[in-house]
Amino acid sequence: MKSLLILLLIGLPSIVLGQDISPSHYKIYSTTEQKLVTIKNIIDQSNKIDVLFFGEEHNDSTAHFLEFTLFKGLVEKYPNQAALSMEMFQTDCQLVLNEYLSGLIREKNLLTDARAWPNYKDYRPMVELARLNHLPVMAANAPSRYTNMVTRNGLASLQQLSAQAKSYLAPLPIDTATGAYYDKFVKIMGGHEAMAGMQIYQSQNLWDATMAWSIAQFLKIHSGFKVLQLNGGFHSEEKLGAVAQLKKYAPKARVLTIASYSGDNFDNPDWAKFKTLADYIILTDTKLPKDQ
Numbered sequence: 001m002k003s004l005l006i007l008l009l010i011g012l013p014s015i016v017l018g019q020d021i022s023p024s025h026y027k028i029y030s031t032t033e034q035k036l037v038t039i040k041n042i043i044d045q046s047n048k049i050d051v052l053f054f055g056e057e058h059n060d061s062t063a064h065f066l067e068f069t070l071f072k073g074l075v076e077k078y079p080n081q082a083a084l085s086m087e088m089f090q091t092d093c094q095l096v097l098n099e100y101l102s103g104l105i106r107e108k109n110l111l112t113d114a115r116a117w118p119n120y121k122d123y124r125p126m127v128e129l130a131r132l133n134h135l136p137v138m139a140a141n142a143p144s145r146y147t148n149m150v151t152r153n154g155l156a157s158l159q160q161l162s163a164q165a166k167s168y169l170a171p172l173p174i175d176t177a178t179g180a181y182y183d184k185f186v187k188i189m190g191g192h193e194a195m196a197g198m199q200i201y202q203s204q205n206l207w208d209a210t211m212a213w214s215i216a217q218f219l220k221i222h223s224g225f226k227v228l229q230l231n232g233g234f235h236s237e238e239k240l241g242a243v244a245q246l247k248k249y250a251p252k253a254r255v256l257t258i259a260s261y262s263g264d265n266f267d268n269p270d271w272a273k274f275k276t277l278a279d280y281i282i283l284t285d286t287k288l289p290k291d292q
Helices: 002-014 039-048 061-077 091-101 107-113 124-132 144-153 155-160 180-189 199-221 242-249
Strands: 026-030 035-037 051-056 082-090 137-141 226-232 255-262 280-284
Touching: 026 039, 026 061, 039 061, 039 255, 051 061, 051 242, 061 082, 061 124, 061 226, 061 255, 061 280, 082 091, 082 124, 082 199, 091 107, 091 124, 091 137, 124 137, 137 199, 144 155, 144 199, 155 199, 180 199, 199 226, 199 242, 242 255
Parallel strands: 051 226, 051 255, 082 137, 082 226, 255 280
Antiparallel strands: 026 035, 026 280
């Protein structure tokens, strides 16, 4: 608790996202009640939750600010039992990430050796909050070389990998059942003709399953932790994708989903569109600049 107080009083100004974003630039809604809520309302509900999925648009600075605000609230409420799980780091980089969190290596080495995303500055405040409070951060995503391998040659090609390589992935075979998620994926890809086979859908499932497996394995060891999972919105919308995969690996895990969108229907949500996408939706101001 002492380290958290030091961070909040001294260290926080040096790692926050530029400046606070005014509540006038975003709205948070409960989709079940179709009414405005606050980040505090979500945090207050977290005692009934194990994993909070935050589905973001990767270039939305407002969403990143709210992710940080949410994670900070969880750290304050659960000072020794909050964790961050990130699509933005791949499982084979967990060692590097752990070395940075432990103070063994420089941030410069983290950025290069852990293959940090180009917009890492948007996620840095959350990683620093975890580091300064000695909290876990999961490199949850499947290594891109393996998702690319599946896109080219299908899931069966992963059987050629070594035991060490397979340890970076969810257990094979990966569930790639068709249904609502498949139909949604085909639509966003522009139809069956644009997909050129099932391999790209299989790679999407490998991506989802590995993030879910990372969380499930963490929860096995860290009972009582609250995990904030960050991913692109498609991975957790309608509790499909990574959420559905998590329920297979950890059926008792209690999940809450948040989906953030930049849009013009800021004050008057189209509930026909949003009501099934997540437990909470966040609509952000299109007038604010996007991250590069």
